Amino acid sequence: MSKLTGNLIKLRALEPEDLEFLYHIENNEAYWEVSSTQTPYSRYLLKQYLENSHLDIYEAKQLRFAIENKQHNIVGMIDLFDFSPQHLRAGIGVLIDQTHQQKGYATEAIKLLNNYAFSSLNLRQLYANIATDNKNSIQLFEKLGYQNVGVRKDWIFSDGKFKDVAFYQLIHP
Numbered sequence: 001m002s003k004l005t006g007n008l009i010k011l012r013a014l015e016p017e018d019l020e021f022l023y024h025i026e027n028n029e030a031y032w033e034v035s036s037t038q039t040p041y042s043r044y045l046l047k048q049y050l051e052n053s054h055l056d057i058y059e060a061k062q063l064r065f066a067i068e069n070k071q072h073n074i075v076g077m078i079d080l081f082d083f084s085p086q087h088l089r090a091g092i093g094v095l096i097d098q099t100h101q102q103k104g105y106a107t108e109a110i111k112l113l114n115n116y117a118f119s120s121l122n123l124r125q126l127y128a129n130i131a132t133d134n135k136n137s138i139q140l141f142e143k144l145g146y147q148n149v150g151v152r153k154d155w156i157f158s159d160g161k162f163k164d165v166a167f168y169q170l171i172h173p
Contacts, residue, residue, distance in 0.1 A: 003116050004065070006108040011065035011078060011116075018066055021074045022046050025095065057083055057121070067096070067109045075100035078109045080117060080126075088124035090117060110144055118172045125171045131156065132164040146170045 004011040014022070023043055057063040057080065064079035076096035083090040092113060096106050117123045128146060130137045142148070146168040154162035 003120065004112055006112050008103070008108050009067050009069050009075065009105050009112075011109060011112055012068055014064060014066055016047075018074060019043060019047055021066075021097075022077075025077065025097065065109075065113070067094075067105055069100070069105065073100075075103075075105050076109070078113050080113070080121075088122065090121075090123060090126060092117075092126045092128050106140055107144065110140070114144070114170065123172065125169055127170070128168045129155075129165050130168060131158075132166050138166065138168075141168050144170070 002010070023046055026046060061083045062079060062081040063083070064077055066074045067076040067078055069075050074097075076094065078092070078094040080090040080092060092110065094106050094109055094113075096103075096109075114126060117126055126146075128137075128141050129152075130141065132138070132151065138148075147170070148166050149169050150167045152165045152167060155165035156163050
């Protein structure tokens with residue numbers, strides 16, 4: 001079994017056929033807070049992104065996977081970002097489309113990506129930035145062993161107010 005395949009989902013590279021899903025996700029204002037997006041993306045720009053998504057993580061400093069369920073439907077995306085080969089760390093972000101949440105997909109996707117990052121990329125640590133009012137994500141990452149190591153006060157401005165962001169780390173022994 002592949003390191004990127006679990007019981008519920010598999011992580012796979014983005015394909016040109018994923019354009020409409022990517023367009024839906026990137027232009028859904030409900031997700032903008034977690035992605036730090038402020039403006040919509042055009043299909044043209046997203047098509048260019050997909051054409052360059054083959055770049056190596058060492059070159060692009062990020063790596064994004066589609067999360068595909070057993071019915072071969074894309075249910076979300078997960079990525080490594082801010083990759084630092086010098087410090088052996090990367091940020092991790094996961095997004096499951098609202099229609100597919102609470103089915104275990106995010107849990108399995110994070111487990112698979114953790115394993116891949118530690119065993120294939122030889123990273124020492126992963127981190128996640130989570131708004132303190134995002135209780136579901138906090139519970140998810142804590143369940144998977146991530147530890148809250150601090151809070152950034154008034155870190156993001158969303159819906160007319162500032163929000164604190166918790167910084168979570170998972171350090172590989």
